[in-house]
Amino acid sequence: MSDAAAEGSPAGRPPAGSPVRTVFFGSGCFALPILDALATMPGIRVEAVVSAPDRPVGRKAVLTPTPVTARALELGLSVMRPVLVRRPESVEELRAVAPDLVVLADYGQLIPRSLLDLPPRGFLNLHPSALPRHRGAAPIPATILAGDTESAVTLMVVSEEMDAGPIVATEPLQVRPDDTAVTLEERAAEAAARLLRRALPDWLAGRLPARPQPDKGVTLTRPLRREDGRLDPSRPAVELERQVRAYQPWPGSYIESDRTVGGRLIVWEAHVAASEPGDAPGQIVPTSDHGLALATDGGRVVLETIQRVGGRRMSSAELRRGYPALLEPLAGR
Secondary structure, X not given: OOHHHHHOOOOOOOOOOOOEEEEEEEOOHHHHHHHHHHHOOOOEEEEEEEOOOOEEEOOOOEEXXXXXXXXXXXXXXXXXXXXXXXXXXXXXXHHHHOOOEEEEEOOXXXXXXXXXXXXXXXXXXXXXXXXXXXXXXXXXXXXXHOOOOEEEEEEEEOOOOOOOOOEEEEEEEEOOOOOOHHHHHHHHHHXXXXXXHHHHHHHHOOOOOOXXXXXXXXXXXXXXXXXXXXXXXXXXXXXXXXXXXXXXXXXXXXXXOOOOHHHEEEEEEEEEEOOOOOOOOOEEEEOOOOOEEEEEOOEEEEEEEEEEOOOOEEEHHHHHHHOHHHOOXXXXX
C-alpha cells in the first residue's frame, strides 16, 4: 500500500464508471449486516468472500459453514475458505482476484503484509469498540464487563498490529444496562452496516482521511476460554452480574457446586442485591422469593434463570424446590 493509502487517501482508482472490485473477509454473525450492506452498495462489486473453513458442529459433528459463508452462498457470491490465509497459495488465489478494495469484519485471522499491500484502495476493518479501547478478540464482552455505558463501531485501516491501524470513521453505540453480548453484538452489527454505507463513498472518493489512533487509552482483549466462565465469589456481585451478560453465548457463566449434576450450575440471568447477615462468600443462599443467590465479598448475585448440566433452563425457585441441598457451601469453599 502506498503512503497515501496508509494515511487515508486511496491511491489507486479504477477507470471512471467502473465498479470497485471488492473482496469481503468475515466469518461470524457480526459480519452479516455488513456483507449485506456491501453487496448492495452502488459502485461496489463483491468479487469474492473469504471466510473460515466449515467446521463440525454438534454431537454428530455435522460439517457446517460459517454464518458468512452461508449468507454469501445465498447471495450467489464466490467463497474462499482457507485454513490459513497467510499461506502462499491463499495469497496467490486472492492476488488472482485483483481486488481494488478489501473490507473485513469478524474474520478471525491476522492478515499478513502480503495481503495488506494488495488492494490499492485500502484494506478496511469494522471493529465493534471505540478504538483504541478494547482492541483484540473479544471487544463486546469486554465492553460489558467494564461497565461501559457508551461504545462505538470503528472503521479503520488494517495494519499488521492487531486493531492498531488509523481510524477512518466511527458510529456511536449506547450500551444498555441489560445488554448481553448477543444483544450488543446485534446492534453493533447494524451500526457497522450504517457506518460502512455512510463512510465508504467518501473514503473511495478521497474525501475522508484516516487519523492515527491515540496512544492513550489502549486496552487489549484476548480470546475467551471455557474457564473464564466461572463465577468467582471473591469478586463483587456487580462484576459477576456483568459477566453473566458478557459471556453469552460463549463461554457462559457457571457456579461450581458438588450438590447438582455435573458439578456446576449454568447462570443465564441474574441481578445484584445487598448482602444479608450471615452471608459467606461462596455460599448459595435463599432469597425471600424462594429463589437462590450466590453470596460474594460485595453483595449477592440473585440467580434468576439457571440450568443444571444436561438439564433445561429454569428459575432458581424451581431448582431450589428440587435440590434443597444446594443451600450449603460450594465445593472447595
